[in-house]
Amino acid sequence: xxxxxxxxxxxxxxxxxxxxxxxxxxxxxxxxxxxxxxxxxxxxxxxxxxxxxxxxxxxxxxxxxxxxxxxxxxxxxxxxxxxxxxxxxxxxxxxxxxxxxxxxxxxxxxxxxxxxxxxxxxxxxxxxxxxxxxxxxxxxxxxxxxxxxxxxxxxxxxxxxxxxxxxxxxxxxxxxxxxxxxxxxxxxxxxxxxxxxxxxxxxxxxx
Amino acid sequence: xxxxxxxxxxxxxxxxxxxxxxxxxxxxxxxxxxxxxxxxxxxxxxxxxxxxxxxxxxxxxxxxxxxxxxxxxxxxxxxxxxxxxxxxxxxxxxxxxxxxxxxxxxxxxxxxxxxxxxxxxxxxxxxxxxxxxxxxxxxxxxxxxxxxxxxxxxxxxxxxxxxxxxxxxxxxxxxxxxxxxxxxxxxxxxxxxxxxxxxxxxxxxxxxxxxxxxxxxxxxxxxxxxxxxxxxxxxxxxxxxxxxxxxxxxxxxxxxxxxxxxxxxxxxxxxxxxxxxxxxxxxxxxxxxxxxxxxxxxxxxxxxxxxxxxxxxxxxxxxxxxxxxxxxxxxxxxxxx
Ligand code: B1M
Numbered sequence: 230x231x232x233x234x235x236x237x238x239x240x241x242x243x244x245x246x247x248x249x250x251x252x253x254x255x256x257x258x259x260x261x262x263x264x265x266x267x268x269x270x271x272x273x274x275x276x277x278x279x280x281x282x283x284x285x286x287x288x289x290x291x292x293x294x295x296x297x298x299x300x301x302x303x304x305x306x307x308x309x310x311x312x313x314x315x316x317x318x319x320x321x322x323x324x325x326x327x328x329x330x331x332x333x334x335x336x337x338x339x340x341x342x343x344x345x346x347x348x349x350x351x352x353x354x355x356x357x358x359x360x361x362x363x364x365x366x367x368x369x370x371x372x373x374x375x376x377x378x379x380x381x382x383x384x385x386x387x388x389x390x391x392x393x394x395x396x397x398x399x400x401x402x403x404x405x406x407x408x409x410x411x412x413x414x415x416x417x418x419x420x421x422x423x424x425x426x427x428x429x430x431x432x433x434x435x436x
Numbered sequence: 437x438x439x440x441x442x443x444x445x446x447x448x449x450x451x452x453x454x455x456x457x458x459x460x461x462x463x464x465x466x467x468x469x470x471x472x473x474x475x476x477x478x479x480x481x482x483x484x485x486x487x488x489x490x491x492x493x494x495x496x497x498x499x500x501x502x503x504x505x506x507x508x509x510x511x512x513x514x515x516x517x518x519x520x521x522x523x524x525x526x527x528x529x530x531x532x533x534x535x536x537x538x539x540x541x542x543x544x545x546x547x548x549x550x551x552x553x554x555x556x557x558x559x560x561x562x563x564x565x566x567x568x569x570x571x572x573x574x575x576x577x578x579x580x581x582x583x584x585x586x587x588x589x590x591x592x593x594x595x596x597x598x599x600x601x602x603x604x605x606x607x608x609x610x611x612x613x614x615x616x617x618x619x620x621x622x623x624x625x626x627x628x629x630x631x632x633x634x635x636x637x638x639x640x641x642x643x644x645x646x647x648x649x650x651x652x653x654x655x656x657x658x659x660x661x662x663x664x665x666x667x668x669x670x671x672x673x674x675x676x677x678x679x680x681x682x683x684x685x686x687x688x689x690x691x692x693x694x695x696x697x698x699x700x701x702x703x704x705x706x707x708x709x710x711x712x713x714x715x716x717x718x719x720x721x722x723x724x725x726x727x728x729x730x731x732x733x734x735x736x737x738x739x740x741x742x743x744x745x746x747x748x749x750x751x752x753x754x755x756x757x758x759x760x761x762x763x764x765x766x767x768x769x770x771x772x773x
Binding site: 285 | 522525528529590591594595597598599639640641644676677718722753754
């Protein structure tokens with residue numbers, strides 16, 4: 230019986246080789262895909278909480294997310310076979326004029342870790358590009374990140390563009406250092422998350 | 437005392453007539469002088485005239501060559517996007533060192549003749565000509581970690597610490613030497629002090645900071661001192677977890693961003709370290725009422741005095757009300773350390 234707990238630990242440590250090896254072992258031993266997935270998701274939750282508490286920092290978080298991503302890729306065919314689909318389709322990006330992407334990447338990885346299907350549009354994404362991606366992919370969740378006070382208005386413009394395009398059924402979560410709950414309320418976003426770990430909880434609650 | 441006298445006296449521990457004042461202005465200075473930022477970063481004359489205008493108007497004790505992090509990377513060959521009225525941006529998706537093997541082919545550009553570094557060296561020289569000994573002249577370089585992030589891509593560098601420590605060390609050797617040479621050219625041209633911006637260092641925790649970043653920052657600081665100049669270290673972001681080692685670098689000035697509690701910094705670095713900062717640039721300096729700005733700067737001072745220099749946590753943001761910036765001037769000029 231492969232050690233699923235060890236798999237969780239390998240992901241938390243960001244040990245991509247070990248986590249891939251243990252994922253393959255679990256698959257070979259016919260552990261149900263859902264069980265393997267649950268272990269990975271739980272591990273990423275812990276990683277997010279440690280980051281929130283300043284116990285780990287950006288490098289540790291990035292390698293953990295990478296290990297998770299690679300293990301998830303190994304598991305994907307089995308998830309499809311078992312009819313286990315991602316719980317939501319999400320589109321995420323940093324808003325127009327803004328090139329900061331580390332925080333956005335962490336949110337994207339945490340969302341992937343929570344079994345969302347995430348389409349990452351990158352940085353400097355125009356409102357129209359968000360609209361097109363949400364429409365083309367039928368996304369239920371949209372993540373907007375802004376790190377500059379000067380680019381916060383682009384959040385507002387993107388929310389407005391989604392509404393104008395009739396895509397307001399997709400839930401919009403916003404975040405980034407200068408962004409606040411009040412700002413989310415003001416621009417009509419559905420949710421605000423101060424960090425990557427809470428971005429998962431906020432999204433889960435909205436869906 | 438003029439600004440240069442005040443700062444030089446303060447740095448050596450001599451008595452001064454009021455608190456020194458060194459807020460970072462870049463886009464704010466350009467806007468103030470009616471210069472587009474694209475011109476500010478490419479024409480040293482525009483930068484120098486804007487800096488002198490703002491420093492005179494607000495009685496800053498210094499003028500600075502700081503403008504954007506992309507100068508060294510651009511001259512090394514990195515792809516950099518330029519804008520009419522925004523800071524240049526390194527194109528991270530097409531990073532110069534996307535392939536690690538490119539490192540061995542890189543050479544350090546001659547800072548005096550390379551396009552963007554040379555422009556900054558000329559700024560230092562023109563400052564000397566224009567301000568003489570009235571104000572302290574600050575040169576600027578990227579720190580070893582920030583420059584490594586500029587060349588390699590910041591997201592990738594963060595994983596390199598685990599994936600390939602030997603590569604990181606080799607890269608930091610290069611960025612350290614690049615910084616030293618760039619600094620030397622600015623000092624020779626007239627800079628009195630070198631500002632070192634090592635923003636990416638705030639993203640790593642204490643272990644990686646101590647193992648990889650600190651030894652290179654330390655060597656940089658020592659080399660700068662050996663060339664007879666002074667050092668201001670600024671790491672954008674939350675550096676609370678690395679305050680202690682930062683205090684052991686021997687920098688003349690440690691300039692802290694707003695997320696760092698100043699009392700903690702004082703406790704971690706001891707009574708002699710000169711601290712600079714650190715009111716919240718956006719929420720307080722730009723966004724709050726003058727009374728709030730005053731209370732915030734007074735608190736920074738109370739928590740760190742007497743070895744304290746007035747400034748914001750980072751760049752004074754665009755569209756900061758002049759009345760708010762004036763509060764910093766009034767506080768500095770009316771208060772003793
Ligand atoms: C979808 O839902 C969600 C939910 C939660 C979300 C979310 C989305 N997005 C983020 N979150 C949240 O979760 C994340 C994880 O918990 C968190 O994400 P964060 O992104 O906050 O945190 C990251 C994990 C780590 N933090 C970061 O990655 C940002 C670090 C700092 C140092 C920073 C960096 C690294 C950079 N910078 Co920039 N930079 C700074 C930052 C200083 C600081 N004080 O933090 C900041 C953000 N920068 C600033 C500035 C001014 C600039 N920067 C610029 C450039 C850069 C670099 C390119 C050099 C680099 C970015 C590289 C990259 N690939 O991202 C320029 C602008 C370029 C542009 N057009 O975007 C430039 C204008 C500087 C210049 N003059 O050139 C300041 C913004 C001030 C303001 N409020 O407007 C700044 C605060 C520095 C300062 N103290 O002044 C949460 O906010």
